[in-house]
Amino acid sequence: MDYARRIVDDELDELFPYVPAIAIDGPKAVGKTTTAEQRVRGVLRLDSRAVRTAVAADPELVRDRARSLLIDEWQKVPEVWDVVRRVADEDLTGGQFLLVGSAAPAVGATAHSGAGRIGRLRMRPMTLSERGVAEPTVSLRELLTGTRPPVQGRSDLRLVDYAQEILASGFPGLRGLPSRALRFQLDSYLQNAVDRDVPEQGLAVRKPQAMLAWLRAYAAATATTASYSRVLDAATPAQADKPARSTSIAYRDVLTQLWLLDPVPAWAPGGHPLTRLGQAPKHHLADPALAARLLGMTLTSLVDGEGSPIGPQAGTMLGHLFESLATLCIRVAAEGSDAMVGHLRTRNGDHEIDVVVVRDDGKVVAIEVKLATTIEDRDATHLHWLAKQLDDRLLDAVIVSTGPQAYRRPDDVAVVPLALLAP
Known part of the structure; x- marks a missing residue:
């Protein structure tokens, strides 16, 4: 091939x-x-x-x-x-x-x-542009110039297509597999990681099913800042005598060494008086398909809004996994532009930016991810708040959506269907 x-x-x-x-x-x-x-x-x-x-x-x-x-x-x-x-x-x-x-x-x-x-x-799993699901028209590299370039293009992908791409995985060898074979391979990938790869890293796992339960809880915390104690509680809901917090930290550390966990760190602008910012990372697995499989999600259950995320951020499981897919696409594109990625959340949760792409000079593109085909004024609220805080340090403001059309709103916020995002 x-x-x-x-x-x-x-x-x-x-x-x-x-x-x-x-x-x-x-x-x-x-x-x-x-x-x-x-x-x-x-x-x-x-x-x-x-x-x-x-x-x-x-x-x-x-x-x-x-x-x-x-x-x-x-x-x-x-x-x-x-x-x-x-x-x-x-x-x-x-x-x-x-x-x-x-x-x-x-x-x-x-x-x-x-x-x-x-x-x-x-190197991360394949982005939508690498999968070839659409012809991308909006370059993150151009958005990072701060010139507010024109935004245009049209995508035929709809919400159900994005849900399908979440399940389909970005691992190249799994692309195009029939659904049962794909589920089998994802299950085997996770089981082999716990049974073989983790011990090779030096962590003896006496109860592999306990680690899988922890991974399942972590998957339910996708795109949230849930504490690790809350993840552990979710993994052991009926146990009065819960494992020590050190067990949860050991799981986190070894799975990070295997590149299976891919959290987005909190961003704090250097030399700027933004205060009351949270420090917790946003949780993501390497591939949203792994999270969906751990949670037993199907195309029907995703589209029907089933599944309850854990953590302070509200929403459906589809919304959280769509944000994870968007974050994957943005991170790969950002690395290609020599930029870093973080997220922003105030301590009381009154303001939040899903993804902050940071140039080496500290200037940023702020991105909100919305599981919506139509973008309303309220969807840009946090972007406008950040624009007032950063002034000329904000290069551009973007809402990534599931809609059909890329365009700039009258307030200069770019609306970009995820399928149209290019490096």
């Missing part, structure tokens, strides 16, 4: 010729190896026991391989990181190594962070 380019390919085109080594991080099955293979001469597969044994015995063998070299699942022999870092110290020529890993190694497994020698890129 022909390779379908991903947004991260543009970043690699721009960076790899000038950087000696780049690590591509992300969950299993996201497409990291396939993408890396497009630009290397050789591959060292450390998920092969024979190869792993030889390299573990003498990590310096990496030096003898033809470059550019892909080191696949490098975290299985973390000593290779330090070898690559030393090679980069000796020779700063770009394009030598791509390191692909589906888990972060334990703290202390490498002697050096690699800062200044090994760059890091995050």
